[in-house]
Amino acid sequence: WTQKTTVGWSHHTPALITLDLGEQQPIAGVSYSTAAGVAGVSWPTNIVILVSDDxxxxxxxxxxxxxGTEQVAPNPDKYAQFRFATDKLKARGRYVQLAIDASPYIFVDEIEVYRGPDELLTREPAGKKIANVQEYFKSARVFSAIVWRLRTDLNAARDAIQAADLKGTDKQDLLTKADALAKEIExxxxxxxxxFRTVLPFSDLHAxxxxxxxxLLRARGLPPLSVWQRNRWDMLAPTDAPDPAELKAPPSLEVHLMRGEVRGAAFNLTNASDDATTAVIGLTGLPGGTNPRCVTVREVLFTDTKDRAPIAAALPDAKKTARGYEGAPQGGEVSLPAGCSRQVWLSFDTAGVEAGEYKGxxxxxxxxGTEVRVPLTLTVHALDMPAERTIAVGGWDYTNGTGSYDAKPSNIPLLIDALRACGVNTPWATAGVTPRGGKYDAEGHLTSELDFAAWDQWVERWPDAKHYCVFLAVGGSFEGETLDTPRFGTMVGDWARAWVERLRDQGLDPRKLAxxxxDEPHADEQVQTIVTWAKAIKAATPEVVIWEDPTFQNPNEVPAGLFEVSDxxxxxxxxxxxxNEAGRRIYLDQQQTGKTLWFYSCSGPGKLLDPYSYHRGQFWWALKCGAVGSCYWAFGDEADSGNSWNAYLQTRSQYSPLFLDATSxxxxxxxxxxxxxxEDYEYFVLLRQRIEALEKKGVSAAALAQAKALLKEGPDRVVAQMEGSQIGWKKEFDRSLMDQVRVEVLEVLTKLKDL
Structure with a gap:
């Protein structure tokens, strides 16, 4: 794509390329030459071939x-050049159009049309008649993705069969079955x-x-049902299975947490039998008795993505069942497709649970089958997680009004409940919540009441938020008045003053408004606009927080004026x-001037980012750098598809860390x-507070040495592991370190409790 012989598109799908052959021609095939595999460039997910006479x-x-991939397909993880080509068409037409789907980039350097026999000129091309290519493309891309997934998984199965150590005719029998399945795909x-949902397997054929x-699993020595463990944050594929070491290691679960905390633990099940089955999961020996309220069993679903990289991320509650197999407790039920693994996620909520060690x-x-028992030790320390998190947690949810992106009126209440339950305390709203309808005199003073209905509705949806963040998305004027006049400053000041008074009337601290x-200023002219607006707001309402997220590639180029006006x-x-360290220092040193540091991330596609290093890890960077806020783009953005459960509908990257549809x-x-x-962040807040309290109490430095060292070195150890932009989920590394350090903090806090 750096070559001049290549043309391309960015964030534009479908790209439509129309070839005029000059006159009606018999068409036997088409080829499309491209490259992908690095630098965020992905292979096309489908290229619809259309012909027309007019x-x-x-x-x-x-x-x-x-x-073009019936015999061979490009490797999605390595750079390559590839020519998608076919000579199996039986068509005619003067025009050939290719509708290409790839995101975010499309590149092509050559297209060929292969002439067919003249007899094709007398035949009507077989295929669906299309009046609106754009509308048809939506359904065509889903069908194409389904076939691609089936073919890809069948090819992987074939490769595994060929590589397997099977006896007698077993290998050929399986390959014969694969050939029959290939015909069914066509x-x-x-x-x-x-x-249709992109939950894997998504059909009987796929299963x-x-x-x-x-x-193949049985040939490796796996029993019909295996229970095994791998780090819960590691990527997992449907046909992953335990290696010999994992198979031999007796599984056990050990969970440490405070009272009032929510944490997860997980184990994997592998079904090596030829038939799909279900497993009933029960828990005993824990506070609350059998299958207590303090533990929720979740079935980790495999889903495909727009980029055709399956993930194990969705965490719906396991199906509740009143039945149990012989010798099995009643409890949650999870599905086990034949030849596949299933992860089971246990969500522990210790609100109201007494401290102690529970052997369950x-x-x-x-x-x-035979019942399998996995030891579980739950240790609830005699410490309390504060009900309110110290760090601000937000994600441009835009749950005001009728919502934005994939936050809709039908799911906004559910979305807000889910976010609040996960510790989100800093909602974001669009400019739609700002006061409206003001009238201003010649000097710019407000002469009428403002309409606060949208603001009031949003605040009612988010009572007691830590911050109320609003994206103003301003232009070069306010109510028709340009930025370069004294009247502009007066108008904005009166408007902001009325807004702050509304907060006071609602019993809200005006400093909660940010x-x-x-957004993302990266040029001098943007900064000038921000400075002008900020000065007008601050002159009238110094309490209002000016929040900015500069994206200058070189921190040395950030104008001083932006730092001056931003809180x-x-x-x-x-x-x-x-x-580099000097670039980071520019932001870190601003804290010494009274500025507050937050972090945000907006990489994508969101579901392919590592929940450990990208989502959880941002809080450890905040700990290391003294940041007090953590935001993500964007809690409600599923690429405007309306449905996380059908990723094939997405035409761009999605960002939501949740699975959304219109009603769930x-x-x-x-x-x-x-x-x-x-919660990790809060551990260190509690540690710092305890150290400070004990120092005031006169506890010796020697008694606090371990705690002080951990306060500094704990975040440093974790962040050192994440240096180098390690945010993609496919990367393999040890994802246990955060919990190791967290438990160290927990143990130190327990020791300090009685000093």
């Missing part, structure tokens, strides 16, 4: 990605049901493809991680990473 009415004659109907893995167990039973004047400076954390909100590992990160 350039108005089109006929879909196939998907070039599907037709017969998959193009009409996709409206309730039978995965089931090819079951004999997880009981797992499948029909006709305004983002312009909160919130650099983009991945950018900050890329700065489901937590996921990414959101749990944010929840646990905020």
């Amino acid at each position: 350039g108005e009415e089109w006929t879909n004659v196939g998907d070039l990605v599907r037709l 017969a998959v109907p193009e009409d996709v049901p409206g309730d 039978r493809i995965y089931a090819l893995n079951a004999p 167990q997880v009981e797992i039973a499948v029909p006709g 305004v983002l004047i312009l 909160v400076l919130c650099p983009n954390l991945p950018m900050f991680m890329g700065f 909100v489901t937590t996921a590992k990414h959101m749990e990473g944010i929840r646990e990160g905020a």
